[in-house]
């Protein structure tokens with residue numbers, strides 16, 4: 151009989167959790183963090199999604215009980231796991247494979263060498279998620295990374311910061327968070343630039359590197375143009391397109407009417423010329439038109455923003471701070487979405503309302519009054535309120551709780567204010583409603599929704615959203 155999972159011992163007496171079918175490891179009470187040292191994914195479903203789910207639920211990044219542990223996958227899934235490849239340490243035919251056993255020892259040896267703290271608290275905020283990603287890289291001895299665009303994604307992400315939970319439509323926010331994070335690492339001396347790799351050009355508005363290029367007519371803008379060689383007849387010095395020489399299947403000079411010689415060539419092709427099929431204009435250099443498929447804006451090549459792709463490495467201080475998880479105290483979470491402290495929440499408003507900021511979005515802040523009897527049992531400030539944990543999938547809102555006030559913030563481009571505000575109020579009410587159904591005594595009420603316009607005084611806005619706290 152094939153059980154959903156088993157735990158076996160390898161030659162080095164490491165306990166391997168062998169996953170034969172999708173197992174929600176974190177929600178399996180019989181399994182605990184201490185029960186196993188490594189994971190072997192042995193699920194072979196004809197459905198790719200099912201294999202991926204099995205990996206996700208037992209992954210060293212996303213599962214609390216598996217975190218940072220060596221994770222191997224059956225060789226039969228090689229080439230089939232897409233972006234999950236980032237979190238897989240290798241492939242093996244059987245969980246007792248010798249190379250896999252050695253790989254596990256190497257990973258643990260590296261962790262010992264850098265005093266890596268294995269057991270850390272569950273991830274709640276975006277920041278913690280990215281911290282974990284860096285810690286994972288360090289635990290595997292990956293100390294350098296580049297800002298190369300990730301294949302399949304149009305944004306010039308740093309691949310290191312890339313494999314996090316992925317949410318459709320949130321790429322912009324996530325990119326902003328990653329830039330904020332990267333700038334902090336540099337400032338704190340946790341990483342340093344090691345070399346220049348390439349210069350790429352991105353859309354000046356959304357900063358995506360995926361752009362469409364069109365060669366087009368400088369007169370009418372059409373891309374319906376053809377290129378042909380220009381012929382130079384030595385005898386009379388005539389220079390004109392090859393088509394103007396066409397004469398009864400041969401080449402004849404349109405100026406001096408002499409046939410061009412094939413033997414002892416008396417002409418050359420010094421360049422080429424373009425002709426527009428739409429307006430018949432001829433020109434030497436076509437214009438280049440660039441279309442950003444995302445925001446559908448058209449640019450010239452000069453409008454595009456040059457971005458350097460560079461390689462970075464963690465410094466010894468950085469490795470130390472990530473390994474022992476000191477970054478929790480030294481890195482600011484202000485620039486991240488998701489749940490944060492009230493102080494971070496307000497600092498975010500201050501930071502991104504600066505007039506020099508490139509984006510001039512409005513801020514929508516929804517404020518709920520909440521009463522949760524479950525909160526009475528929580529003594530320390532350190533614990534994340536249960537309702538916050540329940541709401542943590544609302545990654546597209548920065549949120550914070552202050553007493554009985556639960557704040558949510560999102561940014562909106564000018565034209566989308568009404569739509570986003572409605573959507574936000576609807577989503578949050580629906581979710582809090584669900585929570586209420588399952589938690590007796592929980593009460594909530596939308597107090598107000600506040601709009602911040604670029605240029606408003608941010609301190610008086612903060613006073614507005616804070617007033618009448620119950």
Ligand SMILES: [Zn+2]
Nearest residue numbers: 353356442445
């Ligand atoms: Zn764009």
Ligand SMILES: [Zn+2]
Nearest residue numbers: 367370426429
């Ligand atoms: Zn034209």
Ligand SMILES: [Zn+2]
Nearest residue numbers: 383386403406
């Ligand atoms: Zn001629």
